[in-house]
Structures are given as C-alpha cells and as structure tokens.
Amino acid sequence: MSTQPQDSRPQTADLENPLYYLENMETVLRWVTTHHRDLLLTTEYARLIGFFDLSRSARALLTRMVMRAGELFRADKLRYPELTVPEAEALAELADRGWLESEPRLGLDDLFRLYTLAELRPVFADELARLGLPKTLPKARLREAVQPDFAGVLPVAEWLGHDRAPVVRVRHMALFDRTRLMFFGNLRQSWSDFVLVELGHQRYEQVSLAPDSRAFHRREDVDCYLAMHDCRQRLDEGVPADAVWADVPAASDNPWLTSRRDRLLLELGRQAERQGDRDLALEALASSGHREARLKRLRLLERMKRFDEAWDLARDWQTGELSDAEAQGLGRILKRLASRMGATIPRVTPAPPIQEFTRTLVPPSSGSVEMAARDDLSREDAPAFYVENTLINGLFGLLCWQTIFQAIPGAFFHPFHVGPADLTREDFVARRQSSFDRCFALLEDGGYRRVIRDNFADKQGVANPFVIWPVLTEELLTLALDCIPARDLRVLFERLLLNIREHRSGFPDLIQFFPDAPDAGRRYRMIEVKGPGDRLQDHQLRWLAFFASNDIAASVCYVRWQSDGECG
Structure with a gap:
C-alpha cells in the first residue's frame, strides 16, 4: 500500500520502535518531496515517491544500506532482525523495483574491500605460486602482487565461484545525496548521524518555516554545491590542487554558497602551497573572501620574498576593520616587513599586563x-x-x-x-x-x-x-x-x-x-x-x-x- 508524502510538521520517531530509523528517513523524504519538488527532475521525484510504494521491510533494508558507507554490499552481511521478512526477499524486491543492481561487476579494489584475507587467499593461490610468493602474504601485499594481472572488472561469481553469496549495488545513491543536501543544506551531516542520533536524541526549537526558508531556491545552486563538495573531496584524497582548480565553480550571487566557495578556495590555496605550486596558492587565496585567506596570502608573499607586494597589501588592509585575530596576525607581519622595507615599525598599543x-x-x-x-x-x-x-x-x-x-x-x-x-x-x-x-x-x-x-x-x-x-x-x-x-x-x-x-x-x-x-x-x-x-x-x-x-x-x-x- 502506498504511503504518500504529507505536508505536515514532521515528528521524530519513537526510539522504542525497532524501525525508528526508517520513520526518520521517511520524514526526510516526505519533507524534500513536498518542499523541494521544484528542484527535482521529474524522474528524481518519481523515484523518491516510489520509495513509499516499497514494502516496509524493503524500505527498511534500503535505508540501512543508504546509511552505510559505499554502494556495494555483501548479501550475507545484511542481517537485520527487525525486518519482518528474510533479507533475501527484501533484496529481491529492491532489485525488481530498480533500487539495486543484483550482479554488479567488481574491480580488484572492490573485492579486497568486501572480503577478508582468509576468503581471498584461495582465490589467488595459483597466482602467488606462479609468482613464487608465499601464500601467507598480508592483504596489502597480496593486492599489490596480483594487481598487474587482475585489472579487469567481473561479477562476484567469476571472481570467487558460484557458491558465494551475491553482492548488490545500491542504485541512485547520488539522488540520496542530493536529497540529503536539500534537507540539511550541507553534506557534512551523514544519514547515520541524523537518522540514528540527532532525530532520536535531541529536542529542537520550533521555528516557523516560510516558503523561502530553504537552503536552495534554484537547482543550479544545488549543482554548484555538489560540484564544490566534489572538489573538496578530491583535495582531501590528495588530487593535485591544479587539477581541482579547473573545476571550482564560478562565483555565485548566493551569499551562502559564496561563503562555502571561500572556504574551498582557502583549502585549495593551502594544498597548492604544500604541493609547491605557490603561484596557484596565491591566486586561490586572493580569490577567497575567507578571513584566514588574507593572512595566509601575506605570509606566503613573505616566504616568496615578495616584500614590496606584501607591504602594500598589509598597509592597505591595516586601514580596514579587523577582528582581534586578524589585528594580532597583521601586527606581527607588519613588524617583520617594516624591518625589511627600512620603514618605521607601526606603533602597536601594548597589551595590558595579565x-x-x-x-x-x-x-x-x-x-x-x-x-x-x-x-x-x-x-x-x-x-x-x-x-x-x-x-x-x-x-x-x-x-x-x-x-x-x-x-x-x-x-x-x-x-x-x-x-x-x-x-x-x-x-x-x-x-x-x-x-x-x-x-x-x-x-x-x-x-x-x-x-x-x-x-x-x-x-x-x-x-x-x-x-x-x-x-x-x-x-x-x-x-x-x-x-x-x-x-x-x-x-x-x-x-x-x-x-x-x-x-x-x-x-x-x-x-x-x-x-x-x-x-x-x-x-x-x-x-x-x-x-x-x-x-x-x-x-x-x-x-x-x-x-x-x-x-x-x-x-x-x-x-x-x-x-x-x-x-x-
């Protein structure tokens, strides 16, 4: 029976209910399909509405997988006693309704992430013997040894044999991420944090929400946020800053997105400097309106011995309104630069005794x-x-x-x-x-x-x-x-x-x-x-x-x- 979204103020689930996490997930999806429908494509809206047409057990199992890391799951590791039907039955329904890919092709990284060393050693025993390597290699060494000859992607049955439990891939994870973003206004909060912890364990101020009380008003803003999030993830994964720089979205007229872009450029500037690309670091820091970017830019100019440029920027900045931290940092920089420039050291009001x-x-x-x-x-x-x-x-x-x-x-x-x-x-x-x-x-x-x-x-x-x-x-x-x-x-x-x-x-x-x-x-x-x-x-x-x-x-x-x- 379909459970249609309702436009009413949502409530948190009772923690005594073993499926409270599903109730909280449904709260989020109802809210988004009701209050953000104009930001969803027709196919996206239909897919989210289709969630409510699944059986309760299928909805619960899908929620469990969405809350976990990654998109690939071993069917034999999905054990949730609160479901009212066997997990295999719920998985079959999800696959039939297009929420799961039942025979995904796995690469070597996927295989080593999903299976234990004891399960993998028999699979590669012959390859290790051919290479003259001991069969007791640790997992990382084993992967390194077999990687050159096993670079393709195969179904799990072809990797491990047909007697193994299947692996499934959750489809539409990007749509769940987009939904999470529209609800929270950020991707910092994970599904598990919210569904399992925050909704169940906190009380919230009841704020009146008008139609304009939304994180996003245009789909382009959602896309911009997702693009910036991808840039930040790539930086965190060690992708060179110059490769990420090309994909940083253009400046937005949305003040909230602008502040997020400023933080992204601050981090990109840090990474660029660490990677030795000082010119890119200066360009990124100069493009960022973040408070910390100005001090970091001045310190970098100092390290590059571009003292004239640093001095002009510092003196110009000194005339503006500064926070205490900025004034403290700028005062230290001006003192160092003054001695380099042969200028009078700016007078600093002495700090009162502590x-x-x-x-x-x-x-x-x-x-x-x-x-x-x-x-x-x-x-x-x-x-x-x-x-x-x-x-x-x-x-x-x-x-x-x-x-x-x-x-x-x-x-x-x-x-x-x-x-x-x-x-x-x-x-x-x-x-x-x-x-x-x-x-x-x-x-x-x-x-x-x-x-x-x-x-x-x-x-x-x-x-x-x-x-x-x-x-x-x-x-x-x-x-x-x-x-x-x-x-x-x-x-x-x-x-x-x-x-x-x-x-x-x-x-x-x-x-x-x-x-x-x-x-x-x-x-x-x-x-x-x-x-x-x-x-x-x-x-x-x-x-x-x-x-x-x-x-x-x-x-x-x-x-x-x-x-x-x-x-x-």
Missing part, C-alpha cells in the same frame, strides 16, 4: 589539572566552577534565544536545526541587528534577568548552539546573574558577536564567585588554569587582554605539582 598566580598542589589520583585547581580554590563563601566556554556563551544564548531562532530566509531549512545555518557567516548579526539591539537594551533596564530565567525554564533541554544544558545548572545561573554585572555581560556579548566562530572559544577554564563582596563589580573572577609545561594560546591571550582592557577580573593560575616530601 594577572598571574601560582598554586602548588598534590597531584590528584584522577581528574584534570583544571579540576584540581577548582577544588583547591573553591570555598563555601567563594565557590568555583569549571565552565570554560560554556557559561558566557550560555548566558548569551538564553538572553538572545528568540533572536538566534528568528525565522529569516536562509536560516532554517527544516524543523531539526540545532542553530541557524548562517550562524558563522559575516552577515549573521547584520541580518538581525534590530533584534539584537532589543536584547542588549534589556541589559540596560534590568529586564535581562527575567528573559534569561524564563528561557532557562521554558527551553530546558532544547538544542541551542550556545547552551550546554548539563553544565548550566540552576546554582551556576543564579550565581552568575547575581555576581556578573550587566555592564560586563554587555561587553562580553558584544565581543562574541564580532566573530562568533573565533570568539566562542578561549574563555578561561574556571569562574569563582564572591557573592558577599561589598563591591558589586568585584563579585567574580575568571581563571585560566595552566599545568606544568602548558602555555597560553593566542585566542586565550586575546580574551585575557580584552578582560584587562575592560576591567574584568581575570587571571592565569599556573599549577605546579608538589614533590615528594615537599610541604604544601
């Missing part, structure tokens, strides 16, 4: 150095918590929850987003500026406490890219709201929004509260813990410098371990 102290502790029998420092510092009237990047991000996420999940075009494509798709794009804040302004106004009139507490209660357990629920307890939230002044929260949140990708990390490990301190501005301090031999990273240094510049109490605790016989 507060430090040392604790000598007994090495703990278990746990980290951060936890040891927390336990040592914590007192009943001054509790310390291990928070690292969770507390300030969490307070921001609770205050700005409704803004983060604002339903604007290109932010949410389906009902199962952890956060907006444009979260780390440079226009994320600009597209929501008025809404962020209203959030920050609450820090001025005191309304932020109510909003944070209301969202903490109402959204408990709902996925948010800034909120880690197990860490953000009622006790920690209460102390943070009582002890951290609204003025401090504002400057911290403002810096976070300058570069979300970069500034979400680098916060100190610990926070200690002093709720009874008479000075309301000195009721907390942040503490970065460094064990023996550890040192501060650049992003940590930038946060510590920011704290010092904004009169926020923060320091570095250097831990040394107490030696045997040493008094505490």
Whole structure:
C-alpha cells in the first residue's frame, strides 16, 4: 500500500520502535518531496515517491544500506532482525523495483574491500605460486602482487565461484545525496548521524518555516554545491590542487554558497602551497573572501620574498576593520616587513599586563589539572566552577534565544536545526541587528534577568548552539546573574558577536564567585588554569587582554605539582 508524502510538521520517531530509523528517513523524504519538488527532475521525484510504494521491510533494508558507507554490499552481511521478512526477499524486491543492481561487476579494489584475507587467499593461490610468493602474504601485499594481472572488472561469481553469496549495488545513491543536501543544506551531516542520533536524541526549537526558508531556491545552486563538495573531496584524497582548480565553480550571487566557495578556495590555496605550486596558492587565496585567506596570502608573499607586494597589501588592509585575530596576525607581519622595507615599525598599543598566580598542589589520583585547581580554590563563601566556554556563551544564548531562532530566509531549512545555518557567516548579526539591539537594551533596564530565567525554564533541554544544558545548572545561573554585572555581560556579548566562530572559544577554564563582596563589580573572577609545561594560546591571550582592557577580573593560575616530601 502506498504511503504518500504529507505536508505536515514532521515528528521524530519513537526510539522504542525497532524501525525508528526508517520513520526518520521517511520524514526526510516526505519533507524534500513536498518542499523541494521544484528542484527535482521529474524522474528524481518519481523515484523518491516510489520509495513509499516499497514494502516496509524493503524500505527498511534500503535505508540501512543508504546509511552505510559505499554502494556495494555483501548479501550475507545484511542481517537485520527487525525486518519482518528474510533479507533475501527484501533484496529481491529492491532489485525488481530498480533500487539495486543484483550482479554488479567488481574491480580488484572492490573485492579486497568486501572480503577478508582468509576468503581471498584461495582465490589467488595459483597466482602467488606462479609468482613464487608465499601464500601467507598480508592483504596489502597480496593486492599489490596480483594487481598487474587482475585489472579487469567481473561479477562476484567469476571472481570467487558460484557458491558465494551475491553482492548488490545500491542504485541512485547520488539522488540520496542530493536529497540529503536539500534537507540539511550541507553534506557534512551523514544519514547515520541524523537518522540514528540527532532525530532520536535531541529536542529542537520550533521555528516557523516560510516558503523561502530553504537552503536552495534554484537547482543550479544545488549543482554548484555538489560540484564544490566534489572538489573538496578530491583535495582531501590528495588530487593535485591544479587539477581541482579547473573545476571550482564560478562565483555565485548566493551569499551562502559564496561563503562555502571561500572556504574551498582557502583549502585549495593551502594544498597548492604544500604541493609547491605557490603561484596557484596565491591566486586561490586572493580569490577567497575567507578571513584566514588574507593572512595566509601575506605570509606566503613573505616566504616568496615578495616584500614590496606584501607591504602594500598589509598597509592597505591595516586601514580596514579587523577582528582581534586578524589585528594580532597583521601586527606581527607588519613588524617583520617594516624591518625589511627600512620603514618605521607601526606603533602597536601594548597589551595590558595579565594577572598571574601560582598554586602548588598534590597531584590528584584522577581528574584534570583544571579540576584540581577548582577544588583547591573553591570555598563555601567563594565557590568555583569549571565552565570554560560554556557559561558566557550560555548566558548569551538564553538572553538572545528568540533572536538566534528568528525565522529569516536562509536560516532554517527544516524543523531539526540545532542553530541557524548562517550562524558563522559575516552577515549573521547584520541580518538581525534590530533584534539584537532589543536584547542588549534589556541589559540596560534590568529586564535581562527575567528573559534569561524564563528561557532557562521554558527551553530546558532544547538544542541551542550556545547552551550546554548539563553544565548550566540552576546554582551556576543564579550565581552568575547575581555576581556578573550587566555592564560586563554587555561587553562580553558584544565581543562574541564580532566573530562568533573565533570568539566562542578561549574563555578561561574556571569562574569563582564572591557573592558577599561589598563591591558589586568585584563579585567574580575568571581563571585560566595552566599545568606544568602548558602555555597560553593566542585566542586565550586575546580574551585575557580584552578582560584587562575592560576591567574584568581575570587571571592565569599556573599549577605546579608538589614533590615528594615537599610541604604544601
């Protein structure tokens, strides 16, 4: 009986259902065939609709294969007890309906991937004897030895004999990938991650989805993404950068695709430099609008001793708006270039001093150095918590929850987003500026406490890219709201929004509260813990410098371990 797609808000499957993964797959296919039909060819749409005409067991078995890696599967390895019919019967139905190729031709690589060494040795025993090689060769050596004389493709029966269980190939895997892309808006999330994990184990904010709330509005955009994904895969597989460069799609008028193309060109430039093609690396980096591309281009020009060109670019870039990381990196480059050019070294505002102290502790029998420092510092009237990047991000996420999940075009494509798709794009804040302004106004009139507490209660357990629920307890939230002044929260949140990708990390490990301190501005301090031999990273240094510049109490605790016989 056909199960036709329905245009209703999808729900996650009950994990008690042994076929919950099939229900979740059907959720995705219904969503795509309903909301993205105009991006599908007639044949593609018919094929996806045909999925629902298969028997339940056939649909489940096909879903299992789609979630696994590759397209080739041994029939004798497909064992799923939740099916209501034998696997062979479901395979026969899938082959009959055109979803499987029942006798695919296999190359040597396929054969060695699908079968064990014990299964392969008898097949090539005669060849090894002819070559005068021992029959106990390991798998990689065996493949290398027989490869010259077995370069063709054959059905499994001709490789291994007719008594072997068949091998099947899933057809239309490219259509499943296209479907996954249209649903997620990316190919980073795999079927297995989503169908088996995310849908079943997370709760999602209910965002209103309008017709323009889609990852793609033109089929050409889907094709462009797939082409860029293929380029990136080839780079990861070691294909020379110059071979991939020719296939990089042209620049798009889609801001979201443009950001992905910028990242691709950044990686292509890296690979080209590693492969010794510096001219291509410079061209790729110059074509990329990614933040990191500019610094990498300048450093490459330095290594190529093209100091005049690097100096002109650096001085021009210095006049623009820079993130902290860019300003730090550019300052170092300008200092080096100035000495090469005989120019005056640009004046750099000295970083404020970082507060430090040392604790000598007994090495703990278990746990980290951060936890040891927390336990040592914590007192009943001054509790310390291990928070690292969770507390300030969490307070921001609770205050700005409704803004983060604002339903604007290109932010949410389906009902199962952890956060907006444009979260780390440079226009994320600009597209929501008025809404962020209203959030920050609450820090001025005191309304932020109510909003944070209301969202903490109402959204408990709902996925948010800034909120880690197990860490953000009622006790920690209460102390943070009582002890951290609204003025401090504002400057911290403002810096976070300058570069979300970069500034979400680098916060100190610990926070200690002093709720009874008479000075309301000195009721907390942040503490970065460094064990023996550890040192501060650049992003940590930038946060510590920011704290010092904004009169926020923060320091570095250097831990040394107490030696045997040493008094505490």
